[in-house]
């Protein structure tokens with residue numbers, strides 16, 4: 001096996017990886033980005049709707065346009081597409097890769113993990129019934145329609161009202177598929193309010209809250225599903241079951257951070273995402289992380305910013321081999337479903353990205369015993385809350401062993 005030597009290896013060529021590779025190269029590091037797909041862009045390439053880049057470029061771009069801008073910045077980094085990372089060694093930054101460049105071992109000084117997230121499949125829902133053709137995760141359906149020009153079916157139901165499900169409901173409708181509805185187990189939609197309005201309300205697509213699919217029917221091809229209402233604990237009420245005739249079921253029930261190939265890297269127990277500090281450094285000092293492999297982010301602008309930060313930190317680590325800065329662990333307290341990062345560096349400014357467990361009209365985000373944080377109106381689990389703490393505040397938090405972050409309702 002051939003060995004290729006670099007300073008910084010970036011795994012994944014989506015928004016996070018491209019931003020990381022560009023910033024590592026700008027820092028003067030010999031940088032290599034490996035992407036298993038045939039093109040750079042990651043999920044952006046199939047997101048042909050607008051809504052990207054408002055923060056970063058102050059323009060409303062489509063996903064491919066946003067990806068194009070990041071690709072333009074990539075000068076200075078080497079890029080291998082069609083090359084998959086198989087595994088990274090636990091004890092040192094050496095990785096085995098396979099693909100268009102052959103079987104290549106990459107010896108790096110630092111690694112940035114930016115492998116994105118994968119979709120939860122129907123199996124994760126444990127729905128009984130047959131497994132006929134016609135059941136797709138939303139990202140696959142999006143790829144079929146937007147990249148390959150193929151329709152997955154004629155009459156569809158979407159399970160899950162997160163942004164991806166909402167966007168796919170609209171996309172299929174615009175392509176002439178009869179979308180019978182979007183089913184959501186929770187009593188509130190999972191996606192951004194603007195997407196509920198622009199993707200469902202504007203096209204008369206029904207949103208069925210507190211409903212789920214309880215059975216799949218069909219041999220060969222899907223013939224329909226049974227829907228039922230759920231009670232307050234999410235348990236289906238069998239007496240409400242009704243058959244809906246569809247030939248296509250689109251599953252959009254969440255993303256799981258992609259961490260295959262680095263089983264030794266510590267993860268957040270709630271999300272399975274990589275645990276990293278505000279510098280995007282994991283407890284494995286040479287391993288940095290950015291993007292949806294930390295936790296699924298709403299906005300690509302945030303993903304690109306974190307990618308840049310991770311790339312810069314990895315390049316500096318590769319140059320100086322610094323040991324990690326002392327960190328304070330951040331814990332999820334009541335009301336917090338997702339929290340990035342997992343550690344803060346005392347004395348350095350930090351932006352916390354968190355998702356609340358429940359929608360709240362007005363809430364207070366509290367960080368640590370001194371009650372740093374802020375009041376937020378209109379809290380929705382679909383929308384990440386950003387809380388910035390000053391260097392003085394993070395320095396004060398160093399006095400505590402563990403710092404918890406809480407979201408509590410304000411009446």
Ligand SMILES: Cc1cc2nc3c(=O)[nH]c(=O)nc-3n(C[C@H](O)[C@H](O)[C@H](O)COP(=O)(O)OP(=O)(O)OC[C@H]3O[C@@H](n4cnc5c(N)ncnc54)[C@H](O)[C@@H]3O)c2cc1C
Nearest residue numbers: 012014015016036042043051084085115116291292299300
């Ligand atoms: C349907 C949809 C709609 C969205 N709409 C918006 C929107 O309107 N506005 C907005 O700002 N954001 C939106 N987002 C969010 C945003 O696009 C994503 O959060 C962001 O693009 C994720 O970037 P990433 O680099 O973390 O992951 P990805 O884009 O998933 O990139 C990860 C890359 O890593 C590669 N990879 C994985 N494993 C390996 C391996 N072992 N070896 C080599 N390569 C590997 C993958 O092939 C992939 O290219 C949307 C996302 C989706 C899915």
